[in-house]
Amino acid sequence: MSRNYRDTLHLPKDEQTIPMRANLPEQEPRWQAFWREIDLYGKMLAKPAPNGDFILHDGPPYSNGDIHIGHALNKTLKDIVVRSYCMRGYRTPYVPGWDNHGMPIENAVSKEFLARGEKPDKATLRRACREYAQRFVDIQREQFERLGLVGEWERPYLTMDYAFEAGIVRVFGELVARGYIYRGLRPTLWCPTCQTALADAEVEYEPKVSDSIYVAFPVVKPPSDAPATDNLQILIWTTTPWTIPANLALAVHPDLEYAYVRANGAVYLLAQPLVAPTMEAVGVRDYTVLGTTTGAQLEGAIARHPIFERESPVVLADYVSAEDGTGVVHTAPGHGAEDFATGKKYGLPVLCPVDAAGVFTDEAGEFRGLPITPDGNRAVIERLRSVGALLHYEPYHHNYPHCWRCDTPLIFRATVQWFMSIDHAGHRARALEAIRGVRWIPAEGEARITAMVQNRPDWTLSRQRAWGVGIPAFYCEACGEAILQSDLIERVAGIIEREGSDVWFTHPADYFLPDGFACPHCGATRFRKETDVLDVWFDSGSTHRLVLETRPHLRWPADLYLEGSDQHRGWFNSSLMIAIGTRDAAPYRTVLTHGFVLDGEGRKMSKSEGNVVSPLEVIQKMGADVLRLWVASCEYFEDVRLSDEILKYVADAYRQIRNTLRFMIGNLADFDLARDAVPYAQLNELDRWMLARLQEYLRYALHAYESFEYHRFYHETRRFCNVELSAFYLDVIKDRLYAEARESAARRGAQTVLYELASALTRLLAPIIPHTAEEVWQRLPAPDKPVSVHLADFPAVREEYRNAALLERWERILEVREAVNRAVEAAKNEKRIPNPLSAHVLVHAPEPLYGVLGAYPTPTAPDNLLARVFGVSQAEVAPADGALQVEVRPAPGQKCARCWLVLPTVDAETELCARCRAVIGA
RNA sequence: GGGCGCGUAGCUCAGUCGGUUAGAGCGCACCCCUGAUAAGGGUGAGGUCAUUGGUUCGAAUCCAAUCGCGCCCA
Numbered sequence: 001m002s003r004n005y006r007d008t009l010h011l012p013k014d015e016q017t018i019p020m021r022a023n024l025p026e027q028e029p030r031w032q033a034f035w036r037e038i039d040l041y042g043k044m045l046a047k048p049a050p051n052g053d054f055i056l057h058d059g060p061p062y063s064n065g066d067i068h069i070g071h072a073l074n075k076t077l078k079d080i081v082v083r084s085y086c087m088r089g090y091r092t093p094y095v096p097g098w099d100n101h102g103m104p105i106e107n108a109v110s111k112e113f114l115a116r117g118e119k120p121d122k123a124t125l126r127r128a129c130r131e132y133a134q135r136f137v138d139i140q141r142e143q144f145e146r147l148g149l150v151g152e153w154e155r156p157y158l159t160m161d162y163a164f165e166a167g168i169v170r171v172f173g174e175l176v177a178r179g180y181i182y183r184g185l186r187p188t189l190w191c192p193t194c195q196t197a198l199a200d201a202e203v204e205y206e207p208k209v210s211d212s213i214y215v216a217f218p219v220v221k222p223p224s225d226a227p228a229t230d231n232l233q234i235l236i237w238t239t240t241p242w243t244i245p246a247n248l249a250l251a252v253h254p255d256l257e258y259a260y261v262r263a264n265g266a267v268y269l270l271a272q273p274l275v276a277p278t279m280e281a282v283g284v285r286d287y288t289v290l291g292t293t294t295g296a297q298l299e300g301a302i303a304r305h306p307i308f309e310r311e312s313p314v315v316l317a318d319y320v321s322a323e324d325g326t327g328v329v330h331t332a333p334g335h336g337a338e339d340f341a342t343g344k345k346y347g348l349p350v351l352c353p354v355d356a357a358g359v360f361t362d363e364a365g366e367f368r369g370l371p372i373t374p375d376g377n378r379a380v381i382e383r384l385r386s387v388g389a390l391l392h393y394e395p396y397h398h399n400y401p402h403c404w405r406c407d408t409p410l411i412f413r414a415t416v417q418w419f420m421s422i423d424h425a426g427h428r429a430r431a432l433e434a435i436r437g438v439r440w441i442p443a444e445g446e447a448r449i450t451a452m453v454q455n456r457p458d459w460t461l462s463r464q465r466a467w468g469v470g471i472p473a474f475y476c477e478a479c480g481e482a483i484l485q486s487d488l489i490e491r492v493a494g495i496i497e498r499e500g501s502d503v504w505f506t507h508p509a510d511y512f513l514p515d516g517f518a519c520p521h522c523g524a525t526r527f528r529k530e531t532d533v534l535d536v537w538f539d540s541g542s543t544h545r546l547v548l549e550t551r552p553h554l555r556w557p558a559d560l561y562l563e564g565s566d567q568h569r570g571w572f573n574s575s576l577m578i579a580i581g582t583r584d585a586a587p588y589r590t591v592l593t594h595g596f597v598l599d600g601e602g603r604k605m606s607k608s609e610g611n612v613v614s615p616l617e618v619i620q621k622m623g624a625d626v627l628r629l630w631v632a633s634c635e636y637f638e639d640v641r642l643s644d645e646i647l648k649y650v651a652d653a654y655r656q657i658r659n660t661l662r663f664m665i666g667n668l669a670d671f672d673l674a675r676d677a678v679p680y681a682q683l684n685e686l687d688r689w690m691l692a693r694l695q696e697y698l699r700y701a702l703h704a705y706e707s708f709e710y711h712r713f714y715h716e717t718r719r720f721c722n723v724e725l726s727a728f729y730l731d732v733i734k735d736r737l738y739a740e741a742r743e744s745a746a747r748r749g750a751q752t753v754l755y756e757l758a759s760a761l762t763r764l765l766a767p768i769i770p771h772t773a774e775e776v777w778q779r780l781p782a783p784d785k786p787v788s789v790h791l792a793d794f795p796a797v798r799e800e801y802r803n804a805a806l807l808e809r810w811e812r813i814l815e816v817r818e819a820v821n822r823a824v825e826a827a828k829n830e831k832r833i834p835n836p837l838s839a840h841v842l843v844h845a846p847e848p849l850y851g852v853l854g855a856y857p858t859p860t861a862p863d864n865l866l867a868r869v870f871g872v873s874q875a876e877v878a879p880a881d882g883a884l885q886v887e888v889r890p891a892p893g894q895k896c897a898r899c900w901l902v903l904p905t906v907d908a909e910t911e912l913c914a915r916c917r918a919v920i921g922a
Numbered sequence: 923g924g925g926c927g928c929g930u931a932g933c934u935c936a937g938u939c940g941g942u943u944a945g946a947g948c949g950c951a952c953c954c955c956u957g958a959u960a961a962g963g964g965u966g967a968g969g970u971c972a973u974u975g976g977u978u979c980g981a982a983u984c985c986a987a988u989c990g991c992g993c994c995c996a
Contacts, residue, residue, distance in 0.1 A: 655960095726962070734957080
């Protein structure tokens with residue numbers, strides 16, 4: 001039984017380092033409390049910022065429901081940006097915001113009223129919406145803070161704040177003043193029972209039996225290549241006969257092939273691929289195809305409306321398909337979104353002879369007064385039959401949009417809406433030019449938003465809703481004209497700023513108008529207010545004006561917008577429209593987008609699939625730092641994946657990084673940087689190698705941060721910790737740390753390097769795992785360190801530590817180390833030695849390798865660097881002619897009872913090697 | 923159906939201008955250690971680069987089609 005020298009070693013003690021088990025769910029809130037206590041965010045802003053401001057403008061999440069994994073990805077990325085820019089010497093204010101108005105909250109609140117059998121007026125409903133929104137702002141704020149996000153949580157921006165609502169009205173007023181805003185007809189999904197417009201999200205598709213008809217339109221101006229006939233007719237098919245009175249055009253696809261078909265004594269024109277099915281459907285057996293043409297050839301031909309004395313020109317449209325019908329689409333711009341767009345392109349009017357209740361108006365002529373279904377349908381069909389235009393009728397089963405409240409089949413009906421013109425004053429072209437001046441990351445984003453801005457129609461700003469900012473327009477009760485004036489809008493804004501936008505719904509028009517105001521059109525003095533509210537995309541599209549320009553520590557434009565790639569159509573787009581319309585420039589300099597979070601198989605997460613990962617659960621079970629490390633591990637420019645399996649691997653990575661830091665901190669317990677640091681020139685070669693390696697790692701890591709490629713940082717850090725530190729450097733220096741004299745240069749030198757490593761790693765990891773980094777930072781033995789790691793700067797690359805020649809030489813040594821490992825492993829397997837520390841290694845090294853290895857000290861010296869690097873007790877190098885060869889044999893001598901090296905200098909009396917005898921003075 | 927993208931070991935990621943046998947870390951298997959111990963070390967096995975076709979002396983890389991997946995539209 002050997003004597004116990006354990007107490008004479010400088011082993012790390014548990015209580016002098018961070019615990020191995022992180023217990024993040026419990027510890028993280030304590031660090032968050034610490035940050036609040038020291039006002040971390042305030043201190044971050046107060047810290048010197050040699051690189052100036054960096055403004056990340058937060059896109060507002062909707063204040064409804066708990067946060068989901070998409071929020072976690074987005075906000076964590078933002079937090080990494082904010083914290084890392086701060087540590088890179090920027091001043092980084094971050095004002096989080098929420099989007100409060102809109103349909104989902106209004107609907108949720110309406111349901112609550114409905115459940116209680118109440119029918120609230122608009123003011124009551126709006127008050128309940130405001131409370132509801134505030135409740136979820138508070139809930140989400142707490143959840144975001146639990147994620148560890150740093151920012152201005154005490155003073156976020158809310159789109160329902162009075163000042164914000166007033167600001168929205170003023171931005172709208174600016175667009176009015178610049179001539180962007182107009183009123184016009186546009187088809188919207190309409191419920192004739194509820195007599196209201198519906199949003200797409202309120203539509204439910206259900207099976208329905210419709211009246212489908214084939215109708216012939218007589219041609220009055222035939223296409224140039226038409227066969228000679230005095231009875232050419234164009235065939236259409238529709239499932240909504242009641243829209244025939246509103247027909248203004250016939251649409252064909254330019255690239256589709258069309259056929260002239262002789263049958264029934266007439267010549268019919270329809271899509272060639274649909275000739276056979278159509279003839280069969282209408283019961284025609286004998287027919288002849290006289291010739292074919294293309295859709296493009298048909299443009300300019302003119303048909304006559306089968307009922308009314310009116311022309312119906314042939315127009316081209318890409319959405320026409322040869323899937324069903326006749327390949328010719330009956331086009332009624334007042335009754336369909338596509339029809340409307342085509343009508344606009346060809347300058348057709350928007351005819352909508354149907355009122356709010358779904359009854360034909362005077363414009364429907366003989367059909368006036370009939371409800372469109374079923375009477376209107378029937379009357380139209382009968383009329384078509386009587387004029388000989390009806391080729392066939394049959395019931396048709398399909399899925400059709402229904403009202404989610406009352407289950408009534410919906411109709412498309414043109415209604416008067418407010419618009420922002422996208423082509424006013426060269427707006428679209430200026431927007432496209434501004435896009436070119438923005439940096440889009442990844443670069444594909446530019447093509448995406450460019451296509452969307454190129455193709456987007458005018459912006460429909462009005463919504464027939466309650467929970468939003470009222471459109472500040474008045475109508476003259478006498479002449480009915482709409483009154484939209486900048487001065488009146490400013491008056492309204494001023495009142496809203498004081499009283500909130502509810503006031504628009506609780507007070508009469510007089511309240512907002514100056515005394516004696518008279519209608520500019522007719523001079524009358526009685527007015528009513530517009531009841532529509534603004535699209536919520538207008539709210540969020542205004543945030544750059546109402547947040548960046550109103551808070552003194554912010555600035556317009558923002559340096560960065562960072563959102564999911566769906567916002568190319570959403571927020572990036574609406575913000576750009578308003579910025580170009582009011583400030584003539586883009587509101588952002590850089591736009592960074594991330595993908596969506598999918599499950600482990602790359603599929604969309606959905607409740608019904610049961611593959612949803614809740615960030616709240618992950619935080620509760622594993623901690624926010626693990627979730628954040630997952631975010632950093634992802635190449636997020638594309639879609640990212642998340643599953644329990646993936647989280648398990650990330651948690652493993654977290655533990656490995658944590659343990660590496662734990663070991664370093666533990667071995668720095670008796671180290672004081674000011675007192676004990678060893679000057680670079682006195683460090684041994686391995687230590688200098690480590691510092692050189694650290695600089696290379698730093699270069700890579702800092703570059704990864706600069707390019708927002710956190711996953712590259714993550715991977716390199718993992719590799720650095722596992723391969724270069726744990727498996728090599730830290731393992732090799734254990735002998736020095738534990739066994740050399742406490743104050744020796746050998747031990748203090750290793751600690752000096754440990755300090756550099758721990759300090760650099762902790763700071764670099766801080767933006768990603770802020771709680772863990774803080775935990776380590778508080779243990780780091782540095783004099784005059786900032787109170788929080790988040791107030792420190794990123795480590796800089798120290799050029800004086802870089803050393804290419806040294807790295808190159810050690811590249812060779814590490815190759816030999818691998819050969820030694822293989823030889824030792826073989827010896828172990830052959831039972832020639834029990835373990836590496838009982839081995840003596842003889843390396844037969846050919847030139848030029850021998851020139852490198854031969855320069856190191858003698859085989860059995862306690863400071864035999866090669867033996868330590870190889871992880872054996874003794875190592876020798878001999879010149880060789882052939883290939884590199886490694887001989888392994890049991891090391892001669894005895895095992896030192898203190899340092900466990902097998903050395904010939906161990907004496908029987910003390911069981912200690914010469915080095916250990918000297919160290920403990922035995 | 924259209925626009926924009928993605929697809930490289932079990933997982934997460936590299937892979938430059940087309941050029942050796944496609945790399946890394948983790949995980950996995952086996953072994954060692956018990957002085958980082960709910961840790962640490964060593965060795966090793968894993969890939970038809972989604973599929974098919976093409977261009978080329980040569981393709982993970984360029985082109986086309988197909989399949990699968992995602993976002994935005996219809």
